[in-house]
Amino acid sequence: MLIPHPLLGPRDAQEFTYLGDAALLNRPEGGDEAAFHAYTHLRDNPAGPHRELWYHEQGDRSWLVVTRDTATHEIVAAELAMDVKGAAR
Amino acid sequence: MQFNGLRLLWEGLTGHKGWGPLWRDPDPKPEYDILVVGGGGHGLATAYYLASIFGQARVAVLEKGWLGSGNIGRNTTIIRSNYLLPGNEPFYEFSMKLWEGLEQEFNFNAMVSQRGILNLCHSDGQRDAFRRRGNAMLLAGADAELLDRDGVRAMYPYLNFANARFPIKGGLLQRRAGTARHDGVAWGYARGADRKGVDIIQNCEVTGFRIDGGAVRGVETTRGYIGAKKVGVAVAGSTGRVMAHAGMRLPIESHVLQAFVSEGLKPIIDGVITFGAGHFYVSQSDKGGLVFGGDIDGYNSYAQRGNLPAVEDVAECGMAILPALGRARLLRSWGGTTDMSMDGSPIIDATPVQGLYLNAGWCYGGFKATPASGYAFAHLLATGRPHDTATAFRLDRFARGCPIDENGAGAQPNLH
Ligand SMILES: Cc1cc2nc3c(=O)[nH]c(=O)nc-3n(C[C@H](O)[C@H](O)[C@H](O)COP(=O)(O)OP(=O)(O)OC[C@H]3O[C@@H](n4cnc5c(N)ncnc54)[C@H](O)[C@@H]3O)c2cc1C
Numbered sequence: 001m002l003i004p005h006p007l008l009g010p011r012d013a014q015e016f017t018y019l020g021d022a023a024l025l026n027r028p029e030g031g032d033e034a035a036f037h038a039y040t041h042l043r044d045n046p047a048g049p050h051r052e053l054w055y056h057e058q059g060d061r062s063w064l065v066v067t068r069d070t071a072t073h074e075i076v077a078a079e080l081a082m083d084v085k086g087a088a089r
Numbered sequence: 090m091q092f093n094g095l096r097l098l099w100e101g102l103t104g105h106k107g108w109g110p111l112w113r114d115p116d117p118k119p120e121y122d123i124l125v126v127g128g129g130g131h132g133l134a135t136a137y138y139l140a141s142i143f144g145q146a147r148v149a150v151l152e153k154g155w156l157g158s159g160n161i162g163r164n165t166t167i168i169r170s171n172y173l174l175p176g177n178e179p180f181y182e183f184s185m186k187l188w189e190g191l192e193q194e195f196n197f198n199a200m201v202s203q204r205g206i207l208n209l210c211h212s213d214g215q216r217d218a219f220r221r222r223g224n225a226m227l228l229a230g231a232d233a234e235l236l237d238r239d240g241v242r243a244m245y246p247y248l249n250f251a252n253a254r255f256p257i258k259g260g261l262l263q264r265r266a267g268t269a270r271h272d273g274v275a276w277g278y279a280r281g282a283d284r285k286g287v288d289i290i291q292n293c294e295v296t297g298f299r300i301d302g303g304a305v306r307g308v309e310t311t312r313g314y315i316g317a318k319k320v321g322v323a324v325a326g327s328t329g330r331v332m333a334h335a336g337m338r339l340p341i342e343s344h345v346l347q348a349f350v351s352e353g354l355k356p357i358i359d360g361v362i363t364f365g366a367g368h369f370y371v372s373q374s375d376k377g378g379l380v381f382g383g384d385i386d387g388y389n390s391y392a393q394r395g396n397l398p399a400v401e402d403v404a405e406c407g408m409a410i411l412p413a414l415g416r417a418r419l420l421r422s423w424g425g426t427t428d429m430s431m432d433g434s435p436i437i438d439a440t441p442v443q444g445l446y447l448n449a450g451w452c453y454g455g456f457k458a459t460p461a462s463g464y465a466f467a468h469l470l471a472t473g474r475p476h477d478t479a480t481a482f483r484l485d486r487f488a489r490g491c492p493i494d495e496n497g498a499g500a501q502p503n504l505h
Contacts, residue, residue, distance in 0.1 A: 001396055013388075013396070013398070014398045017387075018387050018388045018503060019501075020342065020389070020501075020502075020503075021389075034488075037487065037488045038338070040431075040487075040500050041340040041431045041487040041488070041500055042338040042339065042340055043329070043338065043339070043340070043341065043342050044329075044333075044338060045329030045330075045333075045338075045339070045341060045342050045343055045389065046329070046330075046333075047329075047330050047343070047391040050389055052388070052389065068388075070343070070389045070390050070391050070392070071391050071392060072392060073390065073392055073396070
């Protein structure tokens with residue numbers, strides 16, 4: 001798979017490590033046990049478009065939010081996670 | 090369909106024209122007592138034990154494709170009970186004992202072969218961990234032997250004992266482990282269940298659940314609505330998709346695992362060998378192909394095929410212990426969708442919806458569990474109580490802070 005890095009252009013997915021669903025960006029405040037359990041353990045796990053976190057460990061060390069189809073492996077978008085997070089604020 | 094030597098001789102002389110199907114192909118009835126969703130190994134074994142041990146007469150298995158089209162027909166057939174944790178090991182040893190009597194039980198040749206599994210260790214720390222694991226196995230009634238370097242060399246002299254980066258320090262051997270013919274297991278359970286009156290309904294995809302007042306009433310399928318008092322879901326890699334129809338989010342991610350088989354070779358590996366410093370395992374099929382695999386690719390996937398980085402990684406790990414592998418040509422590779430749980434251990438439990446039960450989270454290792462998983466799930470469906478060896482496989486264990494994390498990797502499915 002080639003990931004279209006917003007700054008560096010197409011990069012081999014091998015340069016990245018995978019974390020999981022991009023919902024992990026929205027970490028709940030401490031104290032709410034049920035919300036924290038859901039955040040840590042429960043996943044939508046869709047068959048189809050999936051927004052997910054990839055870390056460019058062997059590159060510029062940025063976190064990306066990649067939109068990829070889990071049924072075909074087609075990658076349709078990649079954004080810097082800091083932009084996504086910033087827009088959500 | 091029954092087999093015997095005379096019949097085989099007769100069919101051999103008359104062109105094999107007289108063999109019939111092994112199970113019926115019935116249309117779904119309007120209602121059953123228990124519906125099992127998923128005609129893989131676990132679903133078929135569940136139906137078999139429901140009918141044979143728990144006396145359930147009105148049972149059906151609903152399979153979206155053809156029987157055996159999922160992971161039961163894609164795995165690398167290793168069976169073993171070499172787990173560490175008390176929540177796991179008694180269950181896997183129960184499974185191993187069921188394997189040992191399986192062919193007599195359902196009167197079908199599943200080619201269960203107790204050829205032994207050898208886990209290699211490459212450091213002193215790993216040897217200590219293996220000693221601990223071996224003792225845990227012995228405590229649960231399984232067999233385990235710790236081999237030193239010479240013991241390993243006596244078994245497999247052609248392994249790479251000169252590797253400076255990953256020296257072979259010894260290994261943990263379970264002689265009763267081995268392999269079984271995966272298709273044979275599915276066919277044996279299917280024929281056995283069918284004979285005991287279970288309806289096996291293929292090409293019947295469950296597309297929704299009818300839930301009324303918090304209790305399940307039946308399922309919507311591509312062949313119409315089917316009513317049921319209880320529904321047990323055992324759809325492995327499709328668990329997330331199917332349970333979403335019941336509005337559930339689960340502690341599971343679907344990932345792809347690949348496997349490989351070489352051209353047929355003369356006998357070289359008579360057991361199963363695993364590499365301890367990376368992820369690689371290999372055995373040799375009765376046809377001569379080296380059957381091997383390694384880690385999951387590592388990202389969510391339902392595609393049933395993987396990518397080249399995982400292929401390269403498996404090849405590198407293989408070459409680190411078995412340099413002769415480099416001369417073998419690869420015949421085929423394929424992928425299957427595995428239901429990776431948050432702690433790497435399975436779930437066999439009731440769900441918040443009354444009458445709806447879940448069997449899932451088998452990761453890359455559910456083939457060995459097939460008999461015990463079917464038995465324990467049938468026990469739960471029939472009696473409402475978990476089987477004695479499966480009491481730890483609860484759905485709410487993550488919320489309670491009681492995961493069964495063999496690898497100590499945390500809530501990160503692609504690391505289990
Ligand atoms: C490459 C590979 C190698 C493996 N190697 C090993 C190994 O060496 N040892 C080991 O112990 N384990 C191994 N495993 C894991 C093992 O194969 C699985 O954990 C196990 O087979 C899963 O249980 P099952 O047989 O019931 O799954 P499956 O055979 O996948 O059964 C699930 C069934 O559910 C059906 N289904 C899905 N959705 C629906 C629906 N909506 N309605 C109706 N039916 C539906 C599917 O079509 C499928 O037939 C391996 C897996 C893979 C992919």
